[in-house]
Amino acid sequence: MIVKVLGAAAGGGLPQWNCGCRNCTDARAGRIAPMTQSSVAISVDGASWVLLNASPDIRAQIQATPALHPRGLRDTPIAAVVLTNADVDHIAGLLTLREKTGFTVFGTADILQTLEANRIFDVMDRTLIPRTGFALEQTITPLPDLTLTPFAVPGKVALFLEGETVGLQEIGEQTIGLMIEDGRRKVAYIPGCAALPDWLVDRLRDVDLLLFDGTVWENDDMARTGTGEKTGARMGHLPMQGDMGSLARLAPINARKVFIHVNNTNPVLQPDGPERAALMRAGWEIARDGQEITP
Ligand code: MLT
Numbered sequence: 294m295i296v297k298v299l300g301a302a303a304g305g306g307l308p309q310w311n312c313g314c315r316n317c318t319d320a321r322a323g324r325i326a327p328m329t330q331s332s333v334a335i336s337v338d339g340a341s342w343v344l345l346n347a348s349p350d351i352r353a354q355i356q357a358t359p360a361l362h363p364r365g366l367r368d369t370p371i372a373a374v375v376l377t378n379a380d381v382d383h384i385a386g387l388l389t390l391r392e393k394t395g396f397t398v399f400g401t402a403d404i405l406q407t408l409e410a411n412r413i414f415d416v417m418d419r420t421l422i423p424r425t426g427f428a429l430e431q432t433i434t435p436l437p438d439l440t441l442t443p444f445a446v447p448g449k450v451a452l453f454l455e456g457e458t459v460g461l462q463e464i465g466e467q468t469i470g471l472m473i474e475d476g477r478r479k480v481a482y483i484p485g486c487a488a489l490p491d492w493l494v495d496r497l498r499d500v501d502l503l504l505f506d507g508t509v510w511e512n513d514d515m516a517r518t519g520t521g522e523k524t525g526a527r528m529g530h531l532p533m534q535g536d537m538g539s540l541a542r543l544a545p546i547n548a549r550k551v552f553i554h555v556n557n558t559n560p561v562l563q564p565d566g567p568e569r570a571a572l573m574r575a576g577w578e579i580a581r582d583g584q585e586i587t588p
Pocket residue numbers: 303304305380381382451452453485528529
């Protein structure tokens with residue numbers, strides 16, 4: 294299996310258009326590498342690809358990835374896009390993939406409902422770009438020899454769908470992880486996750502590669518950086534640090550462990566900071582745009 298990181302950042306990217314935080318300033322100055330918004334491409338043969346989510350940066354991500362370029366006059370090696378939630382950073386890129394070339398969009402009924410409810414997505418011609426629903430735990434085969442199994446992880450509805458009350462750790466069809474298998478290797482992709490209960494940790498015990506939600510270091514990263522008051526918990530993202538954080542909760546997992554969907558305010562992006570050192574001591578890596586990971 295080939296796993297290509299198209300984008301490693303959370304919503305907004307690095308630098309984010311309106312942000313002058315230390316990380317964004319350093320990225321503009323070339324001191325740390327910029328990151329586009331989170332998406333991964335998977336292939337078995339290097340010829341056909343599945344994208345996990347379609348980020349607003351997808352046009353630049355395809356341009357930066359020769360394996361995703363058209364092989365003919367009007368063509369794409371992208372066979373499918375699989376959605377893990379309906380957040381803007383995961384669906385807005387679909388609007389770039391119009392222009393009459395076919396592929397399949399996969400998602401839960403709940404996630405696909407967001408596309409149904411927003412007529413702008415009708416720019417994707419349904420006769421060429423079918424929307425195929427899957428149930429939780431229903432394995433799909435978007436490419437020969439590649440299976441994906443969706444499973445619920447704690448999360449919340451997309452920001453723009455929030456009502457007066459919002460369940461922050463809902464288990465259902467609105468936020469999913471994907472178990473990806475080619476008969477040899479097993480990869481888990483979980484770019485958004487609000488908590489790590491025992492049943493979820495147990496499910497990850499036998500994976501070779503784990504790509505996991507790296508949005509925030511502490512629940513209050515935004516307050517600490519002076520960029521806002523919103524907490525990780527309110528955004529539906531658990532912290533890396535702390536007893537209930539991903540470093541501690543996923544310590545029993547022996548897989549190669551890589552953070553993705555890293556927010557521009559996360560202090561782990563500072564290469565010489567204590568948070569990065571703690572992350573590396575715990576055996577984790579941070580995904581980089583353009584990185585190819587062999588599970
Ligand atoms: C998130 O991951 O929390 C969302 O992408 C936030 C957003 O919609 O901007």
